[in-house]
Amino acid sequence: MSIAAIIDCDPGHDDAMAILLGARTLDVKGITTVHGNVPLSLTTLNARKVVAFAGLNGVPIAAGMDRPLVREAIHAPEVHGQSGLDGPELPEPAVAIVDEHAVEFIKRTAAEVDDLHLVPVGPLTNVAAALRRYPQLAERIAQISLMGGSLTFGNSTPAAEFNIWADPDAAHVVFTSGIPIKMIGLNVTRQVGATPERRAQVRRIGNETARIVAELLDFYSERLKKLFGLKGGSMHDPLAVAALIDSDVLRFEPMHVSIELRGEHTYGMTLCDYRHHEPSDIEAGGNGILRGEPANAEVAIGVNDDRFWELFLDVLTTYP
Amino acid sequence: MAQEMTIPVYLDVDTGVDDAMAILLAVRHPALEVRGITTVVGNVDLGQVTRNTLQVLEVAGAGDVPVVSGASRPLVAQARSAAAVHAADGLGNASLPPPSREAAGDDAVAFLRSELLAAPKPVTLIALAPLTNIALLFQTAPKVKEKVRELAIMGGAFGVGNATPVAEFNILHDPEAADIVFRSGVPILMYGLDVFRRVCFTEEEVDRWFASPSYLASRPYPDTPPALVGHLFHFLFSNFRRSFTSIGDAGCVGAVIDRSGLTTELLPVYIETGGRYCRGQTVVDRRPRDLVNRRGEEAVESCTAVALDIDGDFYREMFRQAVGNGSTGTG
Numbered sequence: 001m002s003i004a005a006i007i008d009c010d011p012g013h014d015d016a017m018a019i020l021l022g023a024r025t026l027d028v029k030g031i032t033t034v035h036g037n038v039p040l041s042l043t044t045l046n047a048r049k050v051v052a053f054a055g056l057n058g059v060p061i062a063a064g065m066d067r068p069l070v071r072e073a074i075h076a077p078e079v080h081g082q083s084g085l086d087g088p089e090l091p092e093p094a095v096a097i098v099d100e101h102a103v104e105f106i107k108r109t110a111a112e113v114d115d116l117h118l119v120p121v122g123p124l125t126n127v128a129a130a131l132r133r134y135p136q137l138a139e140r141i142a143q144i145s146l147m148g149g150s151l152t153f154g155n156s157t158p159a160a161e162f163n164i165w166a167d168p169d170a171a172h173v174v175f176t177s178g179i180p181i182k183m184i185g186l187n188v189t190r191q192v193g194a195t196p197e198r199r200a201q202v203r204r205i206g207n208e209t210a211r212i213v214a215e216l217l218d219f220y221s222e223r224l225k226k227l228f229g230l231k232g233g234s235m236h237d238p239l240a241v242a243a244l245i246d247s248d249v250l251r252f253e254p255m256h257v258s259i260e261l262r263g264e265h266t267y268g269m270t271l272c273d274y275r276h277h278e279p280s281d282i283e284a285g286g287n288g289i290l291r292g293e294p295a296n297a298e299v300a301i302g303v304n305d306d307r308f309w310e311l312f313l314d315v316l317t318t319y320p
Numbered sequence: 321m322a323q324e325m326t327i328p329v330y331l332d333v334d335t336g337v338d339d340a341m342a343i344l345l346a347v348r349h350p351a352l353e354v355r356g357i358t359t360v361v362g363n364v365d366l367g368q369v370t371r372n373t374l375q376v377l378e379v380a381g382a383g384d385v386p387v388v389s390g391a392s393r394p395l396v397a398q399a400r401s402a403a404a405v406h407a408a409d410g411l412g413n414a415s416l417p418p419p420s421r422e423a424a425g426d427d428a429v430a431f432l433r434s435e436l437l438a439a440p441k442p443v444t445l446i447a448l449a450p451l452t453n454i455a456l457l458f459q460t461a462p463k464v465k466e467k468v469r470e471l472a473i474m475g476g477a478f479g480v481g482n483a484t485p486v487a488e489f490n491i492l493h494d495p496e497a498a499d500i501v502f503r504s505g506v507p508i509l510m511y512g513l514d515v516f517r518r519v520c521f522t523e524e525e526v527d528r529w530f531a532s533p534s535y536l537a538s539r540p541y542p543d544t545p546p547a548l549v550g551h552l553f554h555f556l557f558s559n560f561r562r563s564f565t566s567i568g569d570a571g572c573v574g575a576v577i578d579r580s581g582l583t584t585e586l587l588p589v590y591i592e593t594g595g596r597y598c599r600g601q602t603v604v605d606r607r608p609r610d611l612v613n614r615r616g617e618e619a620v621e622s623c624t625a626v627a628l629d630i631d632g633d634f635y636r637e638m639f640r641q642a643v644g645n646g647s648t649g650t651g
Contacts, residue, residue, distance in 0.1 A: 067459060069395060070496045070593070103460055104430070133429055133456055135366075135392040169396050169496055261396065262594050 002027045003244050004113045006106060008064070009237065010036025010122030011046035012080055013087070013220035017312070018121050018147075018237035019047070020213065023056050024315045025245045029109050029116070030060040032102035036122035036166055037076045038084030040066035043122070046085040048093030054209050055320050057095045064102025064126035068167035076162060079223050087219030088212050103130045110140035117244060120174075121147040121237035123163050128170035131177050143180045147240040149257065149270030150186035151299055155228070157268065161186045164259060165268035172259040175270075181297040183257060184240045185270065188250060188303040192239060193232030194221050201313055209319035238312060239303070246311055251302035254295035272299055326353040327444055329576060330432060332390075334362025334449035334490075335372040337406045337552045338568025341643075342448055342474075343373065344545045345570045347382040349642040351577045355443070356386040356435060358428035362449040362493055363402040364410035366392040369449075372410050374419035379548050383421065390428025391452035394494035402489055405559070412555025414548065415541045428453045433461040442469035444576055447501075448569040450490050451475070455497035458504045468506045474572040476589070476602030477513035478626065484600065488513050491591065492600030499591040502602075508624040510589060511572040512602065515582065515630035519571040519639070522564045526553040529644040545643045567639050574635040575627065581634030584625040 005026040009015040010033065022028050031051070033044040044063045051059055067073045080086065098105065107130055110116050118141055120127050127144070130137055148163035148171065156165040164171045175181065194202075194217040202214040221233035242249040256273040260266045273293065329352050333339040346354050357377075359370045370389045377385055393399045407413045425431060432453070436443065445468055447454050458465060475490040475498065483489040491498045502508065521529075531550025536542060542551040556565040567574075575582050588605040592598045604626055605612070613619070 065460065066462070069455075069459060070499055101460060129456060129460055132391055132393070132395055132452070133427065133460070172396055 003117050004029055004115060005117040005119050005244065006030050006032055006109060008032045008034060008118060008120040008122065008126050009047065010034050010043040011050060012037040012043065012084055012122070012237070013216050013233065014235060014237040015121055016050045016085065016216060017213070017235060018119070018241050019050050020054055020319070021238040021312055021315055022119065022241040023054065023059065024318055026241065028059055029113060030062060030105055032062050032064050032105055032126055034064045034102070034122045034126045035066050035068070035073050036163070037080045039073070039075060042084045044097060045093065046083070048095060048097065049085065049090045051095065052091050052093045053212050061097045062100050062102040062105035063097050065129055068123060068125055069128055069169045071167065071169070074166055078227060081219065085216065088215035090212070102126045103133060106130045107134045107137055110137055115142040116140065117142055118144045119146070119240050119244070120144065121240050123166035124148065124170040124174045125167045128173035131173055138177045138179050141179045143182065144174065145182040145184065145240045145243045147184050147189065147237045149183055151272050151274065151301060152187040154269065155186055159266040160268035161270070164270055168259050168261050168268040172261055175257050175259055175296055182243050182252065182300070183270065183297045184243055184250065184300045188300040189234050189236040189239050191303050192235040192305050192308050193230055194235060195232035198232060198309055201309070202316060205313065205316050207319055210316045213316060235308065239308065242308055242311060243300070246307065249304055249308050249311065250300045252298035253301050255297065255299050256293040256295050257297045257299065327351060327576065328353045328355050328439070329444045329446055330355055330435065331357045332360060332445065332447045332449055332453050333357060333373055334360055334369050335376060336363040336369070336410055336569070337412050337556060338570060339448050340372065340376045340411060340552055341549055341567050342569035342573045343376050344380050344549060344643045345573045345639055347377065347380045347385065348545060349577055354382070354385050356388065356431065358432060358453055359387065359389045360391050360428070360449045360453045361393055361399050362490065363406045368410050370423050371419060374421060374423070375416040376548070378419055379416065379543060380545055386424045388425045388428045388431040389423045391456065394450060394452050394497065395455060396496045397494055400493060407555065412552050412559070414551055417541065429457045429460060432457050433464055436464040436467040439467050442467050444469050445471045446573060446576055447471060448474045448572060450493035451497040451501045452494045455500040459500060465504060465506050470507045470509055471501070472509040472511060472572055472576050474511050474516060474569045476510055478602065478604035478606060479514050481601065482513060486598050487600030488602070491602055495591055495593045495600045499593050502589050502591050502624065505623060509575060509584065510602065510624050510626045511575055512627060515627040516568060516571060517566050518630050519567045519632045519635045520564045521553060521567070521636065523557055526550055529640050546645045549643055570639055571635050574638050577638065581631035582627050583629035584627050586622045587624065587626045588620040588622045589624045589626065
């Protein structure tokens with residue numbers, strides 16, 4: 001049985017990859033959209049376009065929060081283009097969104113489905129608003145596998161990663177919810193790039209979906225090359241899906257993560273308490289090692305790039 | 321005199337001694353039509369707040385007003401209790417009988433959204449509690465803002481605070497929510513501590529117009545509006561060791577009923593969400609405009625009417641007539 005999940009996203013090129021990977025490997029109960037890479041109207045339109053070109057029209061899409069909980073909205077058109085999904089011509093969407101707010105969609109689905117997983121790959125506003133509106137919801141969520149934050153450096157600021165920086169208050173709500181969390185941060189996702197060689201592999205698959213994916217990755221990689229000097233666009237969001245389906249893609253360690261809500265230079269940073277020497281210290285509980293707060297997340301510390309691409313390319317072959 | 325229409329209102333409360341007085345005034349006064357009450361964590365925990373609200377409505381003979389519970393904790397901050405001010409039950413140990421009904425739902429945001437969107441004309445919201453529900457409402461359903469004629473808030477202070485030297489409890493309890501609400505663009509009445517403290521009754525007046533300790537001792541519980549008000553006042557007298565006390569939140573309801581006893585001015589209000597000592601403060605810019613202009617600061621258009629001065633007697637009389645002994649329909 002595959003894992004029941006909702007993908008909460010702000011497409012976004014790498015969000016599109018997360019949807020494609022998730023739709024074939026998870027039991028996707030729905031896609032919820034949120035403000036983020038571009039405004040909500042566009043992330044919602046883009047989610048509909050992705051399900052249209054990939055033939056996933058049965059997956060319900062619910063639109064969610066159009067602004068962060070507290071701070072003003074910010075977007076990243078410099079990465080994703082004005083549409084949020086610039087690059088290839090995409091077909092017009094075939095299916096309308098459902099007539100239900102994403103926050104209510106998440107709550108209702110959680111009530112109906114046991115062991116529901118959430119895969120948030122955008123700002124965490126929908127999940128946070130749902131947790132605050134429905135205090136009992138936390139007990140119904142088996143796990144959250146999120147793309148966001150970093151064990152090391154940031155991208156939006158030296159310290160902060162975009163998804164967390166775009167709504168730090170929401171991230172605080174999620175990280176203090178008590179729900180088991182897998183945090184897939186920039187420190188690992190930056191290591192998995194859509195290099196020219198990888199994009200050539202995608203093209204060789206030969207189906208229409210793979211052709212569109214390759215063109216999306218071309219645009220996205222070009223932008224990240226200009227912005228950050230990367231060899232290939234980082235496959236951030238699909239790694240949050242991969243974390244649930246293949247234990248060999250990512251390595252995790254439990255630690256306590258807190259979100260900086262007040263810092264002058266570190267606003268929106270995921271402060272990971274990494275005060276131990278070796279992974280084994282966590283189990284052994286060595287003497288004299290500072291621990292801080294009990295762990296509230298499994299933080300990704302390593303990634304197997306080849307293994308991810310093997311999985312992703314395999315899945316792409318199943319599309320029309 | 322021209323026939324005046326009643327004002328449709330929704331209350332958001334964390335009942336609470338003075339919330340109870342505010343509810344009694346709102347449902348007893350002929351000028352208001354209370355269409356629903358939502359509850360939020362604040363003075364006491366959400367379950368107790370909701371129970372208290374249902375109990376107070378039953379004493380008031382308003383057991384048909386829909387009550388829907390909402391947020392059980394603030395957006396970002398930790399919940400804090402004000403049981404030291406309101407007693408463990410939030411009602412000064414009133415010992416009211418268990419309510420005969422339960423809340424109509426647990427999704428205050430969805431309730432307010434559907435009510436407001438369906439309202440033919442904009443309505444008034446009266447928020448007497450931390451602003452968590454209202455912030456979630458505005459952020460998840462921004463369209464409702466067009467349906468808010470005014471949001472009357474008991475909260476904040478431009479002078480002295482209560483929960484901290486500068487912060488008032490409702491704002492301090494959820495500063496992030498307050499920040500959202502005060503920046504929402506909705507017309508706001510800020511009924512702060514500066515006026516809140518100034519609508520007072522003495523012990524002697526409470527005995528005469530509401531209920532005396534000996535009358536209360538003769539009843540199994542405070543079973544009428546004047547008796548409940550009397551009980552709440554006597555609790556406050558003894559809890560604060562004072563011989564006079566304010567009607568608190570009820571004054572904010574009074575200001576919605578009739579604004580003529582209140583002096584207000586549109587002023588910029590900012591919520592301090594950081595700050596070492598000042599978190600939760602409502603920073604009200606009362607500097608003279610010519611000074612601000614001379615400093616070259618950009619003009620800020622405010623839609624927050626800050627209550628600067630109050631005619632205490634005017635609202636005392638309104639409260640006494642609506643919920644005191646001898647008013648229409650009371651026992």
